[in-house]
Each structure stands twice: as structure tokens, then as C-alpha cells.
Amino acid sequence: MDPRLSEEQEILRKSARDFLTEKCPKSLVREMENDEKGYSPQLWQEIAALGWTGLVFPEKYGGGGMSFLDLSILLEEMGRVLFPGPFFSTVLLGGLPILDIGSEEQKEKYLPEIISGKAIFTMALTEASGKYTASSVKAKATADNGNYVINGTKLFIPDAHVADYFLCVARTDDKAKSEDGITIFIVDAKSPGISKTVLKTIARDKQCEVVFKDVKVPRENILGKLNQVWGEVQKIIERAAIAKCCEMLGGMEVVLDMTVAYVKERIQFDVPVGVFQAIQHHCVYMLVDVEGSRATAYEAAWRVSTGRPYSSEAAITKAWVSDAYQRVVALGTQSHGGVSIMEDHDMPLYYRRAKAAELTFGDARFHRKTVARKLGFEVA
């Protein structure tokens, strides 16, 4: 067992931290919360130039050929600064699925666009139920003259307002079992019939409603197999859950750091409040949560990276980290007192994102049920 990062990973971490500290201050984060796009196209081009958008893709498409663990380290750094924009959607919900199951033509067409920072992707999966289950996919794609026509409403779709392409998950066979009639389509976001509404969310993170009305998609835009792709979708969600946990880990670290720093400095009753046992215990339990999250997120990412199965670990990790981040922001806020509930403090930025991150790719309860199934229980 070796818990350390490799030398290259340490360099990646340091350079990412330096870059993001300079280029992504909290002022930018706040600005982007109210920005229509929600990200800085200029900064986007800079990270593409640094190779981040291509980091995890093979060199043959112009990528960096680095590992999923490397990507996780980058995501942790992005989580620290609350990096705004469609990086996660594009890489985890666009590029990697195409790399997984795309045809060679599709890879050659789309991956270079992602790697170079030209195209923004997202996945249009969840609908009104908000659930990550096969039976929740109700949007229909009907064969029509060799092509397909999509109708349905997708909800909570990240970054759809700026996406160039959607991976739209739709039902192509409604007579088969839930899991057996689902297909992924690569849909040009400019196709006629698509309308998008940005939702107002706690994290102001541009989740959207996307309505597909008679949207035509050519047959060659099917990603992976017709009807038999739910297993792949699950893998995409599980991997994204692990990646999201790495991002959350970064946020938790910062909340812990800023809390510990504050309670060392803040004087009340003539002593730093960090001498009070209640405050110390708050910080200790925050540490338990941060270190627990680190251990499980790294292990899960390492499993993805080394080709081991990771389905259980994704569930364990997302269940733990979702709850842990909630506890960390709650204890951090309580330890800070009044100053940290003000909108101009950094704490609410993390407090709000902790909730959004908890909800995405299944909350703790959803994943605990998965673990229960793996323990042998029958669970709905």
C-alpha cells in the first residue's frame, strides 16, 4: 500500500493549485454565480491550453494520456476554489462516455473538439422524477426514416444552457424491460426543437430544464448500442459520482482549513476560541469527515484508474462524502459564528455547493440502498 501521490501527481497538484489560486479567486466565483453563462470563456481557453480539458484522453486524439486518478486530483483542486463552468459536464458526462463506447468515427470527431476546448458537452439524463434509475427515463426517441425523433423533458441538466452537444438518454423501446429499451444520442444543441430554461438553484450552478420537441437526430449519432446501453449509463453515473466526491473533498479541505485558522485567531473571553472543548470537538469531527472522505474517494478513484470494479466503492464513497460535506459545513459554520452566515463570507459558497453536490448523482440515501443490496437485502 502506498498512500502517496506520485511525483508527477504532486507537480500536477501544485501547478493546478498555483494556477487556480491566481485565476479563480472568490470574486470570479461570485461573479459567475450571476453571470448568464456561468463561466469565463477566456479562462476556459486557458485551461484548455494547459491541457486540462484533454488531460484524461489518449494522446492519439490530442489528449494528455493521463489517468483518472490524475483527473481526480485536478478535480479536488477545482473543488477547493469552486471552479465555475462546464468542465465536469464536458469531461465526465461528455468526453469519457464517448471514449468508453463511441465508435472510432465519433471519437475522432468529438474528442479533439473537447480536448481543444472548442466544444462543451453535457448529459441529458434525469427527468421530472429527479432519479438516476432506468425506469425514470421517459423521454422517447422514435425511429423515423432511419433517423430518430426525440420528445421529452429533461430536468436538472448541468450546463445545458451553454452546451454544444447533449448526450441525450432516451427510451427507444417502451415494450421491453426498463433497462432494455434505452439509447444514448449525441444531439447537436442547436437542433431545432430544443428549448432550455436555467433553473435558479442553491448553488447558482446553471442546472437546466431542457425540452426536446420533435428533435431530429441522425442514426449515426447513436452512442454505443441501440436499446442496450443502461449498464454503460450506470457506469458513467458511478464514475461521475466518484469524480464529484473528489471535487467535494477539495471543498471540505478548505472549509476545515479556514475554520481551524479562524478559531486560532478569533479571541473571545480573552482566549482564542479554539481552546474551547466544544470548538475543538467540532474541528476534530470535521477532520474525521475530511480524512474519511479522502480515504474513500482516493481508493475509489484509484480503482477506476487501475481498471478494478468500482460499483460498490462508488456507492460507499458518494454516500459517505455527501453526508460528510454536510456535516463539515454545518460544524464549520457553527465554529465561526455570525460572521460565516453573511453572504460576503466564503462559507456560504461552500455551504450552498455542499447541498447541490449531495443531490447530484444520487444522495446518500440512494447510495446506501445500493450498498444494502450488495449486502444481500432486497431494497426498492
Added chain:
Amino acid sequence: MDPRLSEEQEILRKSARDFLTEKCPKSLVREMENDEKGYSPQLWQEIAALGWTGLVFPEKYGGGGMSFLDLSILLEEMGRVLFPGPFFSTVLLGGLPILDIGSEEQKEKYLPEIISGKAIFTMALTEASGKYTASSVKAKATADNGNYVINGTKLFIPDAHVADYFLCVARTDDKAKSEDGITIFIVDAKSPGISKTVLKTIARDKQCEVVFKDVKVPRENILGKLNQVWGEVQKIIERAAIAKCCEMLGGMEVVLDMTVAYVKERIQFDVPVGVFQAIQHHCVYMLVDVEGSRATAYEAAWRVSTGRPYSSEAAITKAWVSDAYQRVVALGTQSHGGVSIMEDHDMPLYYRRAKAAELTFGDARFHRKTVARKLGFEVA
């Protein structure tokens, strides 16, 4: 609103406390844990002479004609000293049901025996499932020549080993709905065919298995209506749950008192440990639990006493107090440290009884489900 006890109640409390402090020291409690009978017949006669066994029964049968609230105060005092013996079973599970639904002949026959301390009663209700539901009653009473024959196994029956009579709850019609085929029989414990085994329990409180094998009971020993008595059984359980909570309240008070006293005296790091914030918070949360239990137990007892409906309040109270007592013994133990996990300390006496009391008449989860039903949910 008046939260105070009446003058008479204060006198009852004081005299009970004085008597029990003298007559029921922890040495007796420990002795009775290992005693075959589990109680002191001499002390039993003394409390009968004091009028306790008859306290709550009408004067016309020789009782004290006092209220259920008065009885609750007495139970709280008994809970403080962990009074051993079949008082609860006899009064709550024997006498009061007979007073509720017995015929005048039955009242005249049995109540004086209870009041005078001659007869010990208990209720043989629960079976292998351990549940307090109608469908769990499987023991059968079959009509035979105008009389009845009972067959079945009852489990977790308190004080059955010394009882003179059982109120045996049995199924008399297995074709009707669960709730509609149940009857209560007053069974002489010396009847042929009854065998009893004392279980070894955490509280060493003489819960028994009672096997009925072809036990003959005359028809006139039916208590209340044939087949249509489940509603009455529920009322008996609910009232017993409230009474048990008053007993538990007494125990919690003592655990809080002894913890507060200890942390004021115990010196570590040159100060009483009660100055440490963690210990203070333990004690504060114990107080929340004690005062919460007092408020809800008293209100519920007052409702019984004044003839108001008490079904919801029984569920709320038993749910809260069951959990609260667990928390109080856990925090009390943690605040004491090593000394309180020794068998010769008083704390384990309370720790063990808190668990037994939690389980009897439905645990917190059972009662939360009842409350959920009252909120409008359909719950199994």
C-alpha cells in the same frame, strides 16, 4: 395550566420517597436480581399495608380511590429506587384491566385480593414475535362444553413465575379479522397444564416463557367481551406504556442527579471535571431528556387521569422516553468514566433497566409508527 403537584401529591411523593429510601436500598435491588422470586414478600406486605397496591382502586373494593396521576407519582418514585417485584404487573396489567372491563362479580372477587396484597397478577399477552399487535396473538382458546381450553406459548411475560393469576389474551375466533377474534381470560396460575420458565434478561427482571397446554378455564372467567376485546387490550397497553414512562422518568432523574453530583466532585487536571465543556454539554443534554420526559409523561398521565383520550400521547411519550433514557444512561456513563462501568456501581443497574424498559410495551420505533399513522401516513 398548572405544572405543580397538589399538596396531597407532594405528601404522597415525600412519604413514598422516605419509605423507599429506607426500605429499598440498592443492596436489596441487587439481592433481588439473583433471588428466585425477585421480590421481598415482606416488603410486598408492607406496601400493601401502606395502601399502595390499592391506591388507584375505588374505595368500595377497599382501595384508596386515588387517581392515575397519583399512581404515576408513586411509579416515578419506584423507578428512582428500581423497586423490584410484581407491583407494575399486578396493578397495571391485572387490577386496572379488571376495573375497566370486569363484571361486578369479578371486581368483587379479585380487586380486594389485589388491594390487600394477597394476589399477584400479570398479563400473558406477547408471544414469539414479541410484538404488541393483534395478529401476533396466536395462542388459541377453544370452546369445550361451555368452558375453554387454552393452548399456546407466551413469551416475555413479566412476573409470571410468582403470579397467582394471568390475564391470558388468546384467540377465540381464527376465522375473523385479527382484531375481531381475541378474548381475555382470567386464568388461575395453578391450573394444570401451565409451565413457566424464567428467562435470563439484561435487567434480571423475571420475564418468563409461559406454556399453556390444554389449560381449562371456566366460561365465567372471560374478562370483558368474547372476541371483541382488542380495543381494550390496546388501551391497557397504552396506559401501561405511560405508567412505564413515569417509572423510567424516576430512573433518569437519579442518573442525572448522580452524574451532576459526581462531576462536581471528581477532580482531574486539578479541577472538577464538571468545568469541562464536553462534560457540561453531556449534562445539559441529559437535562433536556429528563425534562422532556417529565413534561410528556406527566401530560399523558394527566390525560389518563382526567378521562381525556390518550392514545397519541401514549405513543409520543413512550417513543420519546425510550430513546431519552438510553441517551441519559449513555451520557451519564461517559461523564462518569471507568468507575461507572463496574458491576458494583449503581449506573449499570440503570443502564440495564433502561434497555428492558425501552423494549416493553413497544420500543420507540413501534410508537413512532403509530404517530406516523396519526399524521396520515399508511405504515405497516
Added chain:
Amino acid sequence: MDFELTPEEKAFQKEIREFLDKECNENVVAETLSMEGEGPYSKELLRKMGANRLLTPRWPVEYGGRGMGAMAEAIKVDEINSHHAPFPLDGVEVGNALLICGNEEQKKRFLPGIARGDIEFALGYSEPDAGSDVASVQLRAVEDRDEFILNGQKIYNTEAHFSDYHWLLTRTDPSAEKKHRGLSLFMVDLKSPGITIRPLITSAGLRTNEVFYEDVRVPKENMVGEKNGGWTVIMNALYGGGGGGGLATGTKRVIDTLVKYALEEKQDADENQWIPETMAGLYIRTHVGELMGLRATAFADLNVSPPYGGGGAVSRLLGGDTRRLLYNTAMQILGPYGQLAKDSKWVPLNGEILREYMDAPRWTIVHGSQEIQKLVIATRGLGLPRR
């Protein structure tokens, strides 16, 4: 023992409930739930309530009250909360302290105005370096003939931007050996020259304020209690109200709303099987807290110490925890919809749950942090030693 309200209390409850059912219209509710707090509609309602002696039922009749007890006050608070009516807490808190520590002239000058809903007070305790440690306030008051000159800064003074007076804790003796012995309390007209009020917005979008004092003059007769005796005055303001809150109609209404939502929107019983028992647990906590509060309030009215001296602080501690649990659970029930804000497409229950969830930390921090509450209970209630 008796757990029912007296006929007089029931009548008062009926009166204020019916009054607010009728008068607390949606304009008022919108103001209550708005970022800015009290506005013109609220002010109008408060004056109407005042005219009906509904604001200060516990005060003596001569000062505009009804001479009722702590229970009437608890009934009032409960009805105001559950109607989303404006909450003139600070004025009442100030008045309670004035009743104990003020001189007759001050009582006559301020109490009837507060009772009528004419005068609003904002509490001025916290400073950037004096949060839970209130005794370390630095805002300086220097005596100058028949006035004091004030310089310094307050923070988190929520009502300052719509109030008439500031209930201001100041330092008059910086050399006092024990720092809480050098404090004095003033009632300062917020229109006085030299006062600057700057908004501070919480993450839930609620407005509070920083208040800056620069050579502000306040007449001596506006000092409450003795010079350097300010600590006694604020202890009376914080704890002098007695009682323990109590009724929880508002919280029970939120629970009902959530139950209804769950029954309608979450019909997939298998998947949502955790909801009934969890909601029941919250209902039980609320009910138990209510009974504790009612008992504490009734004891206060009898002028009797409750067992263990825990009193209202204990029920408030439970209530604070319940509030946090309630909105966490509510957010879980709403699932991904929970993250949607008031004016978003698809928002459930008007976004009120999210608003309360965002506001929840304030409840365990403001008005003395929970840690301070626990210290008070531990030392005053249980007699545990202080360091």
C-alpha cells in the same frame, strides 16, 4: 396538575388568532418573508395590534399591556410566528428590561409607545470583536456634562434600519478590572447625527446591519440603570422575560405541509419508507419541546423555579436542534427539487423550505450561540462549576 390554558388565556388566543387571520394579509406576509424585514404594511398591522393591546399582553395595564402572564406572551409569540406576522421582539425585550431597570420617567416615555406599536427598538449588543463574549464590547461612551459621546461600531443589528431607537450597550469604564463591570446601557435615537447604518445581508438573503457611531451625543436621561451597571440591564433583557416560549403551532404547520407534500408527491412508498417514521420523530420532538416550554412558562407565571432550574432555556435548546433537523429532513424529502429557489421554474412549496434551510444556521448562532445557552444551563440550571 393541569395542562389546559385558562379560560382567559384561551380567550386571548382566540382573539389574537382571529385578529391575525383577518388582518395579517399577504402584503404583510410578503414583508415578513422579504429581505428587508418590516415595511409599511407591517407597521400598520403592528399599530392595529397595539391599539387592541395585542403586542404586550404581559405588561401592566397602565403601560399599555393587559396585566396577563408569561403564558399570554407565549400565545402571542406563537400566533405571530404561525401567521408570519411581524415580530416586535426587540421592543418587548427592551420593555421587559425597562420594567425592571428603568426609572418611572423612562417607563412612561417608552413603554406605552412600544405597546401601541409606535416605537421600535433595535438591539445593539454585538460588535466585530464581541460576539458570544458580549461583555467585551468596545463602543465607547464618554461623559460630557449632561450627555454622553459615543464612538464605535455595532454589527448584526437586524432591526436597525427600520427602528426608532437603539438599545445600546457601551463601554463607559475601559479600566474596569472585570470587563462586564465597565458597561452602560443607552437608548439612542437612531436619527441622531453621526450614526451610519450599513446593510449586511445573510446567506439566506435576510438584511441585518452594521451601525457606526461617530461622536454621537445621547442625553444622560437616556441611560438605563446605573452608570457601569449595563451588564445587569442586559441580563434582565436577556433572561428577565422569564417563561420558556412554548406553543409550536408554526412548526407543527410546517410538519403538516411536509406530510401533505410527501403523501401527494412521494407516493412511491417503497422508496420513501423512511419518511413516515422520520416525520413522526420530528413531530414528537416538537410536541415534547412544546410541553416543556409550556411547563416552564407556567412555572414562570407562578414565580416558582421549575425542577432543576432548567426552565425555558432547556426547551429552547431542544427547539433549536429540532429546527435544524426539520429543515434538513425537509430538504431530503424534496430531493433535487429542494435546491430550487423561490422564483425558479419547478420550485416546490414556494421555495420556503430552501429559505428556511439557508437561514437555519442563524438560529443556533444568533441571540447567544448554542454553546453559550448550554453554558448558562450547565452553570445556572445544574450548578456545575465555572472555570
Added chain:
Amino acid sequence: MDFELTPEEKAFQKEIREFLDKECNENVVAETLSMEGEGPYSKELLRKMGANRLLTPRWPVEYGGRGMGAMAEAIKVDEINSHHAPFPLDGVEVGNALLICGNEEQKKRFLPGIARGDIEFALGYSEPDAGSDVASVQLRAVEDRDEFILNGQKIYNTEAHFSDYHWLLTRTDPSAEKKHRGLSLFMVDLKSPGITIRPLITSAGLRTNEVFYEDVRVPKENMVGEKNGGWTVIMNALYGGGGGGGLATGTKRVIDTLVKYALEEKQDADENQWIPETMAGLYIRTHVGELMGLRATAFADLNVSPPYGGGGAVSRLLGGDTRRLLYNTAMQILGPYGQLAKDSKWVPLNGEILREYMDAPRWTIVHGSQEIQKLVIATRGLGLPRR
């Protein structure tokens, strides 16, 4: 990054697992679970383990170890726990401290004996007035030519009745200004005249002891470290082992047992719908704690501080809480059957759950209370100030 054991560690795990599968028979298990602790069967097994160098894999080969790392130690602990084998923790803890603080003669005299399973140590820290505040021990050691004379009392010395030596913290300088500067550490032969061992039984039925010293003589060469330097020695004993525990095979086995019980006995799915998610939560906690512990242990082997310096103490804190939750949940699953003791009719799962439930408080109290653990993490790990 790599989360797999090394081939050498895997081989060691396989070796000790197979050894204990074969040798840790039911007689040994009965002794482990008995009130008295280690008996003749345990002693025999320990000697066999010692002969196979399974007891102290981390120690240098010359002292009877294998020269492996903290991970091997963690593997050993895990296998011993999950087999209910005897647990020679105290001897190993003593040996770890001897390796750092002992002189060469002491190492040669004691370490090989411990490694062979011949010598057992009992820790002698706590006294009636020195619990979490270990530095205030009063057992007096007075120098008398080439001996020390010991007088006083120890308490909660669990292994004292079957051990050979007492690892005894004593006071040699009662006038030291800082009380932890006046302590010295001795290894005392428990058969020395003047020692009386009296049983103390916990509420779970486990035996521990009071040990009384009356004019007991111990030779100077049995002092470890410097005179008045005992604090350094016990800090090395308590924290010198490094590593962070780790593997949780035993706990996972308990979870499996409960899942199986629930699936077989609690088929009324509707009523027991809370069980799957709760058990999953416990499994997750256990798994996360295991990974944290493994990381801390691996860092210890690399002689690198883990991030935030939290290390093993942090995973142990989580583990302590998990243990309490696990047995509380187990009792809830068993329902009324949970209250039945080992030899009762109708007892489920041999009464082991009840035994562990009764024993649970010990785990958060003994070996330094959880409060002390948190203090260590807060001040050493996070650098928070001390009072």
C-alpha cells in the same frame, strides 16, 4: 497511489489467518469471551504463535520479530480480533516503548520473551484519582540504595491477574512543579511480596483488577528510562506504536451475521424496512474507517506524516463511534430477544450481541477516554491552542 497490501504482507496475512483458523479452537475462544480472560489454552496458543513469530511481526528479527512494518502489525491485530484469539496488546505496547526507551539489557531480557509468548505484561497506569489525568498518579516510589520501595494503588489493570510483570507508572518526585515531571516507570514482577490483586468486575462481566502495593521492592535496573522521566516512556508506549489500526474484518463479520439474522428472522419486510439502509450505513462507516486506518498505517511505515497529522487517532475515533452505533443497532434488530443473556432459553446469536452491548461503554472510556483522544487530535493534529 496503491491500496493493495504488498505481496509480503499478503503472505503474512495468509499465514496468520491459516494458523489461527487451525489453532484458535473453541477452548481458546471460550477463554477469550470468558469473564477471566486469558487461561491455559490461550497461553498455549500464544506460545505457538510466538514460536512462529506471529506475535510481534514489527519488531527486529534479533528480538523475535520479523522486521516488518506497522501494516503487518495491523494485519495481526485484525486476524486476532476476528478469530477471538487472545490479545497480547499490553506486552506489545510495552515492547514498543522498550525498543525506544529501554536500555540494551532490558531489551534483551524482555523482548524475546514477549515475542515468544512467554512473558505477559499488565499496564499499570490508572489510579482511583488518576483516570484521564494520568499525570496525577500517586503510587509512590522511594529510592533505597539499589532498589525502589513502592506504596499505593492501581485500578482497572485488566491483565494483572494472569500477567508476569506490571508496567508501572509511579511518582518519584512529589514536589515536581509540573506533575508529569515527577513520574518514573518500572517493570515490576507481579509475584513480588507486598502486591495484592483484587478482582473488579465490569457490568459486562469482564474481569479487571485493583492492584495494591505495600512496601514492594523493585530493583533499579527495572526502571525504564530516566528517573522522573516516566512521562516520556508512557507517551512512547501510548503513541510510539505508530500506525492506525486499519483492517476491520471482525466488524464486517458482525455486520454479516446481523444481515443474515435480519434476512432469516425479520422477513416482515414492511416492518423492518429501516434495517437495510441502517446496516448499509454501518458497513459504509466501517469501510471508510478501515481505509482511513490503512492509510495512516501506510504513512507510518513510510515515516511520513499524513495530511493534517491526524493519523491513526482519527480512524480510531471513528471506529469507537461505529462500534457503539453497531451494537445499538444490533440490539434494535433483535428486539425483545436482544435482552436475553447467554444461557437463557430463547437467546439469539449465543448472547454475543448483548455481551458486546454491555461492554460497549468500555470502548469509549478505557485507553484514554474519547475526550482525551479528541484533545490529542485537536492539539497535535490540528494545532489548536491549549488552555
